[in-house]
Amino acid sequence: MMMTQGPWMLALSASPKWLESLVERLFAYLPAWLTSSLAPTEVADFIVWPLIQIGVMLVVVLTAVAYLTLAERKVSAWIQVRVGPNRTGPLGLLQPAADGIKLLIKEDVIPFKADKTVFTLAPIISMVCAFIVLAVLPYGPHYASITNINIGLLFILSVSSVGVLGIILGGWASNSKYPLLGALRSSAQMVSYEAAIGLTIVSALIFTRTFSMQGIVEAQRSLGIWFVLFLFPSFIVFLISVVAETNRAPFDLAEAESELVGGFHTEYSGFRFSIFFIAEYANMVVVSAIGATLYLGGWYVPGMDWVAARLPEAYREAALTLMGVTAFAIKCGAILYLFIWMRWTFPRYRYDQLMELGWKWLMPAALANIALTATIFIVGKELGLVRSAGGVLQMDWQGKLFFTLAGLLSMFPILALLNAINRNSKSFNLRAQRTTIPVSTRKVKLSPGVKAA
Amino acid sequence: MLLVGWEAVFFWMLTLVALFAAVFTVSARNPVHCALFLISTLIAKGALFLLLRAEFVAGAQILVYVGGILVLFLFVLMLVNTRSEVENPFNRQDKVGAFIAALVGLAILGAVTYTQQRGGFFKTKPSADRMAIENAKPDPNAPAGVISADTETLGVTLYTRAVLPFEIASVLLLMAIVGSVLLARDRRQEETYD
Amino acid sequence: MYLVALVPFFPLLGFIVNGLFAKRLGFSEKVIGAIACAMVAASFVCSAAAVYEFSRHARDNKVQAAAKQREAELQARILGQGVAYDAKTDTKREAPEHKSDDHKEGAHEVVATPYVVTLFEWMPGGTLRLTLGASAGQTAEFSVKWAYQLDQLSGLYILFVTFVAFFIHLFAIGYMHGDPSFHRFFAYLNLFMFMMLNLVLGANFLMTFVGWEGVGLASYLLIGYYLKKPEAGTAAKKAFVMNRVGDFGLMLAMMATFAVFGTLDYADVMAMAKALPQEPFGLAALSFTTGTLTVIALLIFLGAAGKSAQIPLYTWLPDAMAGPTPVSALIHAATMVTAGVYLVARCNPLFQRAPTAMLTVAVIGIATAFVAATIGITQTDIKKALAYSTVSQLGYMFVGCGVGAFVAGVFHVVTHAFFKAQLFLGSGSVIHGGSPSGHQQEMTYYGNFRKYMPITFATMMLSLFAICGIIPFAGFFSKDEILAKTLHTPVFSHEVGLALYALGFLTAGVTAFYMTRLMCLTFFGKERFLEGPDFQEGHSEDHGDGHHAPASKDFHPHESPLVMTLPLMVLGAFAVVAGFAGVSEELTGGAFPNYVHHWLAPVMDATLYPEKPVAGVNWTEWLLAGASVVWALVMMGLAYFLYVIRPELPEKLAQTLRPLYTLSYRKWFWDEFIDVYLVGAFKKLSLGAWGVDFVVDSIVNLFAWLARASSVIFRTVQTGLMQNYALVMALGIFLFIAGMGYPLFKELFMPTDRPSPPPTPQTSRAAQP
């Protein structure tokens, strides 16, 4: 069975040489009917090496997720001027293990007349969708991403939208009022903010000019600059909507204890609850990784090539990979820290304010951003500040300066637009609120300029 | 053009999944299960699109269809407390519908096989340069991520050859939004705004 | 002379003003009356001026020559020698220079010189082929113009019509005082005048016909004036229908005249008629081939009989008395009923050439006279009695025309108009003043009114003598001339003349009898007006202002105011004087000129029966005249005796002559005859119509049922189930694919002939700049 060379081949990076020789040696031992139709190289490229990569990625991400829970509790403690878990294991490092074991041991309750299949399926869906995205994330040059498909970003978006299903089914399957309402609310929130994320990504695409994640990092590498400088307003919108997307921090109304008890996963307990829990944190990690790749240059740091060029030829590849991975980890960590930090500083949004923020603030901002960046790009192109050679942009320093300044300046028209749109919307407009409160209940004396309602 | 080797394997797996899910979408008792099976059919189809090298469409299909429309379906399912139907819908007494649907399917199949018999669908053999493009290997030093130009070409097509339908589609969507807003207004809003 | 065109339009203006604006602008009775009388007076003045100017115009030699020239040309055409005559181009041609004065008659040659004023062309028709009579086969242009013709006959008529009408309008102001729809009455009167003048002044048959119908309409409106009286309505309808029956004959006559003469204008028709030979006598003349003129004449007479209430169609006139008295006076005494005589007089050349028609006219005339007179004897209603006297006098006029004495007939019309109008107005004032309610028409409740109404009594006595034909009064000269002419008629044999004379003589006596009976019952004898129903309990007035309280016993009749008595006096005077206008030269032996005779001579055709020059005083005429006067006086004395000296005698006489009395009192059973035969036959005919109606209805119902039935079938498709509809759609798709789909599919995927497009690679890479 001859395998013609298809374009898929390149999506999976070729396996290293030692692995191919290893596989050939293995073939000798395997039975003939099995190995007759398979060429050792293909097997190595398409089966063994990806599995190894996936294994590594899973281990890394799972430990990261686990320790993220610990980090969150630690940081929240520090914010509240207390120490946080430091009893289990040295400096509390074993706390995640403890939580994990605790959840495993706990009795796994399925509510009466709940739809068993869907009840069990829901956490799996959300978990799977969270982890699938990892396949596309590049954490290092060349080999350091499980695969590099052409529509990476689109794939991520669609998978995250499928993730919403998990929550909906979770809420519905538990066959009780609160989870159902919680699921409705959180899924509505996720769907609307997902749209916002999509639009911000569109504005980023103007500069990356490709969907594939490696391509995005390569674009920033070729320009030698992170896109956050060009797309600062869209980065802010991205951050806010991402936080909302993962139901965290100021926007975690759905699961908030004071609101709907546990939101969609109140009925879950034990292992299923841990899966939901892991899925949430995995989502957080993934989203921050995307943010890092898209805006903060992924594994690329401006000086990296210069340093690699200094090293001897043999080590250059390994050095690049090492530097890439560390850079990527640091960036993800920074964004995660932002998540956690945001959680303990901002008050929770009321649900209608939350939706209003999504639809009346972030969405218009993203749309305006697309329009502005597009115009800026065309203007830049006309002025000859940016050339696109073979599908990839090339700029010299004047171009970069122009785009950075334009990016920053474009913040103001967006803010003006937002103000115009929400001029008299009740919830945010304090002036409006002050005037609409009936005179009888208002103790505060009106400032001279303001008219009573 | 032919899917051979692994692609054929993938194809047959996905068709099985798609068919299996389609059958259950139609015959599942509980509407939510229908929705789930529909989701799986659509995802299988998305994968089939990938096989047919229509990447953007696959992504769009999953993003819009599964992420948007079916989420909406589930929303509505939850709001409307549907009880799962008592008996298997297929053994309802009026089988005429099934019979006619089968007839339509058979008719299409008949047409397809007949043309297949008479020498396949495409008389003209692919032109030489067409084949070249098909089997062309992207140059190794091209920047990563520029493997197939599907998305770019589609983008170009959308904005050059299909501009009018594009605009009409946008107007259609606008109407849909306005329509649904109107439908969703409750009585109080009705009085205040009309 | 062009004023003649204005004459009819003054009353029309009066009609419009009174009709439309009177009520809306709130004119008072005085104003309305003034307008109406002014209009009639204006048209009288215009017609007088026009007639005077016409009389000088007629004597002008040049005009006479031109008329003679036209007449000769027309006669040539009718006899087929001349070139095809195109009536449309007939304009008033100037008289040729040379005077063709070849006739040997006296210097003053009698030539009809009608003066025609054309307002506009009313009916421009195409060229039609003439089918009847001598000029069959020729083509003629059918063109009817709205034109007025002023000649001696119409001049006389418009003079006496407007004159009498003026006084009747004056009388009506007083009589109709206090009537709620005062303006409506006067509007209709003016409308009637407009129509009558149109009829008389009409230059062609159609114009006359317009007047003819208009007059019929006006009489209908006026008879039915008292809206609340049911019998007024039925009488109006009866009058209108009977007139229509007559009009039917007139219409046929018009069509026939066009078929024969190719034109409807009187001037041309009469000129051409003079050239035609006289038609045979007797039944042979009754076919279109031999006796065309006779048939036309008979049809005209049918029209005239309808309008002037002759034997077959006279029953509407007595019933028409239901209208107000001035109406009866104006329409049913003086003007409308004489229209028939006018038409016959106008068409005298036709009649003279149709002896059978002349005989029928004479016989029917005399019969009507006699029958009406006998019925008049037993009438108790004063107006009905007068109506029957009108019918009999009309009979006399037609006898005059029938025997060829058209001039005598017309002269009797004029005199009759005066004294009959006066009699009616007199009866009006009698009715007005004779009872508390002002509407008592029964003579049985009159009596000895002469003490209370001296003027009315005096003036009515004048008319009595006039109608009875006593020597100095108008009636004598006109009626005796007719009787004289019937005796010496050149048209028929001597015996026929004698028989007609005898009947005429007898009727004259009967007329004298019933007229004096009327006068005695009203003015002489015992006062009976207190026994009238007004004084009885519970007497409810049938029309309008019914008041139930019995009038107080000390009522006595009162004289009418001046506005009513003035016309009486004037008309009475004319009843006396009018006679001398037409004294027969037989009596005076030429010493005293017969003005009417000379005035109307040009209109009357003297070719067949030339005038006999008068030798001297014809003593036999005097003998006959004296006999008739004596006979009238005897009958008056008898009437006086019966009704004043011995009032119980008539009752006994009635018992003895029971059959005669009932015959006369029941109006010769003529109404019953019509009801049984004519109306009955018509009812049977209408039964047949029901069948046709049934068939048509059933066809229509069939379609309705069809629609309903098919809808039942198609309704079943609408099951309401969404999925059924989807099912049908699916079926459709299947059929489409199985049936239609294949060729489409084949064409799509196995394109045989289409060239495939150029295989340019379509990748963005290639398109990249």
Place this chain on the structure above:
Amino acid sequence: MMTFLALAASWAARQASEPSLMERYVQGLKEVDASKFLVLSAIIFSLGMGGVLIRRNIIVIFMSVELMLSAANLNFIAFARYWQTQGGLYAYNGHVMTIFVIVVAAAEAALGLGLLLALYRNRETIAADEINLLKW
């Protein structure tokens, strides 16, 4: 009758020359060309139609409609793919058409479900056969 015999004869001859049924079957398995896709979409289409015709619940009817639409999409892409190689109609028409089908499906679903909710509020039921006010 004669033509029928001639046809049968020619058919038999052709059959003889063709490879055996089994081989063709295996060959078919290996090579997947457009017709396989069409067959698949035909089956899914007819299943969807069956669903529309049979199911009582309107939402499931909607889903079956979506199913039919996706079958159509599959056809579009299949032809786009196989035409792309034939240089026939411009290859990407199929893709564009699919996108527009998805747009329409989205619009239809949004409005349809809105209507359904309104219907549910009034009628308390979303069974197709209970909503038959238009019944004659």
